[in-house]
Amino acid sequence: MRIFSLLILLLPALVVKAQDDYAVNLIPKDLLPYASAVIRNQSVTTEVKDAANTIYHIKKAVTILNKNGDDIAEIVLFYDKSRSIKSIKGATYDEFGKLASKFTDRNFDDAAATDGFSLYQDSRVKHYLPSIATYxxxxxxxxxxxxxxxLVLPDWLPIPEPSVAVQKSSYTFACKPDFKVNFKEINMPVKMTTGATKEGLTTYNWQVDNLKAYRAEPYSPVAETYYSRVKVAPKNFIYSGISGSSSNWDDLGSWIYSNLLKGRRELLPSTKEEIKQLTANIADPKLKAKKIYEYMQGKTRYISVQIGIGGFQPYPASEVDRLNYGDCKGLVNYTQALLDAANVPSWYCMVEAGANKKVSMMRDFATMDQGNHIILCLPFKNDTTYLECTSQKIPFGFLSDFTDDRTVLACTPEGGKLMHTPKYSAAQNLQTRNAQFSIADNGDLSGNMVTIYKGTQYDNPEELVGEQFTEQVKTIRKMYNHITNLDVEKFNLKQDKLEMPVSTENIKLNAADFASADNGKLYFSLNPLNRSRSIKDVRNRVNPVYINRGYTDEDEITYTLPKGYHPDIEPWNVSLNQPFGKYRASVSIADGKLVYKRSLEIIDGTYGKDMYDKLVEFYQKVADNDAYTVSLIKN
Structure with missing residues (x-):
């Protein structure tokens, strides 16, 4: 009886102790700076039972400190025919570590993993975010x-994103001793240890403790270059019942070619004959390819199709030909089939696409998850050409900023080859503008301007293409929002679809009260067409400065001034020079005209963290000069 009573007395203390584990006041104070969430304890285990059977287990507790950390609390689980969810359970606690609620898989929303433009998808997603408004x-x-x-096993990221600190996190990869696996440790603060389970499995282990949160810093390199991460790649794998090797890119590319692509490029004889007739009078293989590419663009449209060996295998070319649509895989494969009919060789290429960051395949580590998009390579001698097959508008041989300047995997009959897509330089990414404006004595503005866009800036006016004039005017007003009361009389956009394409924009416009009147003077913005903004100052910066893509803007505006007025300024010149950019601006006045010239060149690259202060100062000076106001006074 005394023993039973003692247990009754001890039980509340044990419960309190368990609850106190997640009390917020137990978080080390030095983990709180910059943190919106703290991972209190995380244990991740990947156990490979055999090449076709892997168990992935995660147990995680994370404290959400404020609203900015809510996305860390959300649980998102994708599943399909190759990935199944075996069990889910969880609980929430208040700031004192007291149990608030429990949840299971019944509390999760379950939906198709659609993206708004997919026609077929066999992936689904379960997700859950607790409804808690108190932090x-x-x-x-x-x-x-x-x-x-x-084939594809999850990476381990101790810190998944900025503003997350870690008290404790561990990762274990377990497999049979004869299961060979490659690991790549990226910026890991600890070394791997090995061990064995009582069942005889070999374990590879990592554990980190008390990692401070990263602060999100503007102009930082892509996260893949500085976040801690462990990547896993079995040397031999099984995927959808098909065995293969990913020891290197040659092997992986060979597996893709032989197992995912082979036999998928068959076309009806009538389609092959149509292509032969289409190119019958063209001798140059590149011109043949251009003709076929434009045929494909005119015939098909892009719709995502995420089925077929986990979304990795393209739809058969004959089906794309019949249906007139496909995803990136299907459209590339279809274009290859059309090129085959004209005896033009091509290679199917896997790439990590994205305009805001350039991520290349790791040359020393081959995994299927390093690509999210497919493009096509035409390996002409001394003239390798790449094609983006999902756009009906993009010019032949032009990749724009979606897949430029990065290492990709080409899947060829001889195996995988790492290649690099073209880089568009700051000089090539050129926008030039010439405006001829007149200001009336009542402040009204009228005139014309011509803007030429080249390189990756070719896409700047893309939103205007094919729209009704009324919609184009709405867009132009947003583009040139520093001209109040803007009215567009005429607009024309011409696109020259060269490999280095050119868009030419012509606008005839007027704007009432462009110059405001006050005490007999007229005031107007010197540069209403192309202004830069200042950037956020960051003290004690950690990351180097990274500029993803360079460009050059050149603007010239000639103002014909109202009769009887002259500007209350003297001619001036401004010149700024830094390793990452150059800025020039000048004003000249003669014969009743004011001529404003502006040039801004931003040079892509990685610069030391100490350069960030200079970058802030540079953009502040540019923004100040761009916002210059001119006053006109009567003679």
Whole structure:
């Protein structure tokens, strides 16, 4: 009886102790700076039972300190035929570590993993975000999943994103001793240790403790270059019942070619004959390819089709030909089939696409998850050409900023080859503008301007293409929002679809009260067409300065001034020079005209963190000069 009573007395203390584990006041104070969330404890295990059976288990507790950390609390689980969710359970706690609620898989929303433009998808997603409006709080959950493959296994990121600190996080990869696997440790603060389970499995282990949160810093390199990460790649794998090797890119590219692509490029004889007739009078292989590419663009449209060996295999070319649509894989494969009919060789290329960051394949580590898009390579001698097959508008041989300047995997009959897509320089990414404006004595503005866009700036006016005039005017007013009361009389956009394409924009416009009147003077903005903004100052910066893509803007505006007025300024010149950019601006006055010239060149690259202060100062000076106001006074 005394023993039973003692247990009764001890039980509340044990419960309180368990609850106190997630009390917010137990978080080390030095983990709080810059943190919106703190991972209190995380344990991730990947256990490969055999090449077609992997168990992925995660147990995680994370404290959400403020609203900015809510996205860390959300649990998102994708599943399909090759990935199944075995179990989900979890709970939430208040700031004192007291249990607030429990949840299971019944509390998750379950939806098709659609993206708004997909026609066929066999992936689904379960997601859950606790409805808690009081901060801080803690969410703890445990998930187990089964993968019927070993081609793509999850990375381990101790810190998944900025503003997240870590008290403790561990990762274990377990497999049979004869299962060979490659690891790539990226910026890891600890070294791997090995061990064994009582069942005889070999374990590879990492554990980190007390990692401070990264602060999101403007102009930082892509996260893949400085976040801590462990990547996993079995040397031999099974995917959808098909075995293969990913020991290197040559092997992986060979597997893709032989197992995902082979036999998918068959076309009806009638389609082959149509292509032969289309190119019958063209001798140059590149001109043949251009003709076929434009045929494909005119015939098809892009719709995502995420089925077929986990979304990695393209739809058969004959089906794309019949249906007139496909995703990036299907459209590339279809274009290859059309080129085959004209005896023009081409290679299917996997790439990590994205305009805001350039991420290349790791040359020393081959994995399928390093690409999210497919493009086509035409390996002409001394003239390698790349094609983006999902756009009906993009010019032949032009990649724009979506897949430029990065290492890609070409899948060829001889195996995988790493190649690099073209880089568009700051000088090539050129915008030039010439405006001829007149200001009336009542402040009204009228005139014409011609803007030429080249390189990756070719796409700047893309939103205007094919729209009704009324819609174009709305867009132009947003583009040139520093001209109040803007009215567009005429507009024309011409696109020269060269490999280095050119867009030419002509606008005839007027604007009432462009110059405001006050005490007999007229005031107007010297540069209403192309202004830069200042950027955020960051003290104690950690990351180097990274400029993703360079460009050059050149503007010239000639103002014919109202009769009887002259500008209350003297001619001036401004010149700024830094390793990352150059800025020139000048004003000249003669014969009743004021001529304003502006040139801004931004040079892509990586610069030392100490250069950020100079970058802030540079953009502040540019913004100040761009916002210059001119006053006109009567003679």
């Amino acid at each position: 801080p709080y803690t969410i703890e959950y445990e998930v187990e999943m089964r993968f019927k493959q070993t």
